[in-house]
Amino acid sequence: MASMSIVFLLLFTSFIGGRAVPNQSSHIALDSSLSPIIQPTSWLSPSQKFAFGFYRQGSGFAIGIWLVSGDNTTVVWTAIRDHPPFASNAMLVFTEDGKLLLRTERGQEKLIANATDSASHASMLDSGNFVLYVKDSKIIWQSFYFPTDTILGGQTLFAGYQLFSGLTENDHSTGRFHLKMQDDGNLVLYPVNTGDTPGDAYWNTQTFGHGSKFHLYLDNTGSLFIVNGTTLNIVYDLNKDSSSASNQNNTIYxxxxDFDGVFRLYSHVYDGSGSFKVSKLWSALDDPCHVKSVCGFNSFCTMNDDQPYCLCLPGTDFVDVNRISLGCERNFSEAGCRVGTENAPFYDITTMENLMWGDRPYVVSPMSIEECSRSCLEDCDCGAALFKSGSCMKQKLPLxxxxxxxxEGYTALLKVGMRSIKSDNPIMEKPPVIVITSKRAIVQIFPVSLGYTVLSCVALIVSGLFIFKSRVLWYKRLLENGNFGLNEEVTLRLFSYNELKRATNGFKEQLGKGSFGAVYKGALYKGKRLVAVKRLEKLVEEGEGEFRAEMRAIGRTHHxxxxxxxxxxxxxxxxLLVYEYMSNGSLADHLFKAQSSPNWNERVRIAQDxxxxxxxxxxECEASIIHCDIKPQNILMDDFWTAKISDFGLAKFLMADQRRTYKGVRGTRGYLAxxxxxxxxxxxxxxxxxxGIVLLEIxxxxxxIELDxxxxxxxILSTWIYKCFVARELHKILRGEEADKTMVENMVKVALWCIQDEPALRPTMKSVVLMLEGITEVSIPPCPATISV
Incomplete structure (x- = not known):
């Protein structure tokens, strides 16, 4: 046992030292390149068991490391994994100045290996590690330090690092689950985008408090250990109960x-004919349905031919039948806080045995199953309940x-509506149709109906005249009081110059000055309405028609x-232009000049506004408007601290030929695309x-750009934030401020997507709004080309 510990210690120490080079390696010289379709397409290890280069991904190609086995490709590492598949004319280049770059079909260059120094050569090792060296054969970068979804024999997952599952079995983009080697020594599996709380975890090693620095290590004999990096003591052996093979040259671990959220250990035994026999040695979970979030909201996981399968709960249908992981939504219309009657119920209870869910109930009460069912029906907040051993646990939707x-032996009581969401009619028998056959009854009904019809018409005429006269009087009062009312909603008012000069007291109080003129504070209608008057100074004569047309177009933009x-x-x-007055100044004043900046929740709301x-x-306008000058100085705050965009569209029409010749100044430096x-x-x-730039500033x-x-x-703020994001050190940018970590990371990812150099890679503003509101997930953005890291 002592000798085995010594061997392990030597192996582990040699790995984390970073200078030891295996005996077998392939030498890749500077100025080498790979193509997806022209040989060479990959660089092989000396034994030709591992390859680094382009592999087929859907209709295109991806870059990574894989285990070469006949026609099968087992990918163990992926570069730029969330980028769309590359076209056949992309190139992977190991440049003369020692950089490993991808040149896309559009001529963009993306850094594959972010090394500290320029490399002198590279190697694809038989261990499955791709490394870059300097002249003294010191390793300056290696793929083992940046794992994606896999670690290989001899590789370590360090404290604070994570593995992210693939999206599907054949798509190695970032998936829905991650394995985290926590600083507290616990190795935990979580769904992504859940906050990594204990309630979201679905598997862990429970190795708390054994030290301060922990690593997950897979040795070359197929044993998985959690190791205390300070004392090099083995604190947990993950697959201690499984039988792993001894270390052999023809076996790779x-x-x-995996994409289904289960952490597994595999062996690949080389059969000598160019293929490997794959065996599963150990699995963190025996039942894949124990993986939380494997099925979406309101759907449940069950096993079908030893495979997890998602089904909708009663009363719900799949949001998208082609993407069942998105979950299910109600197929009945809500009745609000009504329980109905015995003869016309709005809801019913459906019972399912052996069903359970992960959220905590909001009420736990002792009662019988009949009382539990009735209580849920009468409770407006209750969407379902679990019953077991005389205990009723009520739960809100979604589940x-x-x-x-x-x-576990739970009985699920599911509240199902009696009204179809499609027809919105009660799902019950229609009332019988009453048919009148008596001639005498028809003769009596006719004059009565005619009389009611005449009286109704007279009443409508009288009411219409009354409403018309009252509206006329109301409109006259509005004009006397100076309120804009309906006129403001429909069209713009044409002011005389003298009227605006009086309103601004001779343009006395200046609120600000821009490139096209100054803004003055004014008051209309005897001081009852404060306005901001912008006096334009750079208008060409040829733009007169465009000026009036734009006034009409902008006058119809109400938001x-x-x-x-x-x-x-x-x-x-x-x-001159007359705007509503914004009493709380610009966003720039509050972000850059105020003694105390808006708190985190306020900034999130402002970004969404x-x-x-x-x-x-x-x-959403009749015709799309490109603002061209989004910056904090043009974001104003009203009395209720609602953020509003100002000066939209002005740069577009102030100069008639600006689109052709005035490109460089159509905006503000630092915010220009x-x-x-x-x-x-x-x-x-x-x-x-x-x-995107404004979002980073918020x-x-x-x-x-801040020189001091x-x-x-x-x-450079964008460069610094990207480095913190890659290093998982986003707490630095908040400078001690309390904020939701998930929200901070999502806002940074959205901003980095927005500032991509290629316009096609940037999201639409509709996608931005959905991502900021947490409705859609935010994938990992690539490094923007304008950022040097």
């Missing part, structure tokens, strides 16, 4: 977090982590997150880029 469990344009002045050469405003301009400099057509994606409460910082890495 891998531990993989999650639902599964069959024959051992709670846009500063409303109330009217304008077009008198001689004078051009801005996104909804831009979405309206892009997709790269396509402004490339002489390419500008789309709404230019606003998406600017929003998260950190600082400008995108202690650390040079923090000068």
């Amino acid at each position: 891998r531990a993989t977090l 999650r982590y639902v599964r069959r469990d024959m051992k 709670r997150n846009l500063v409303r344009l109330l009217g304008y002045c077009a008198e001689d050469s004078k051009r 801005i996104a909804r405003g831009i979405l309206y301009l892009h997709e 790269p396509e402004w400099q490339k002489n390419t057509p500008i789309s709404v994606k230019a606003d998406v880029y600017s929003y 998260v950190c409460c600082r400008r995108n 910082v202690s650390n040079e890495e923090e000068v």
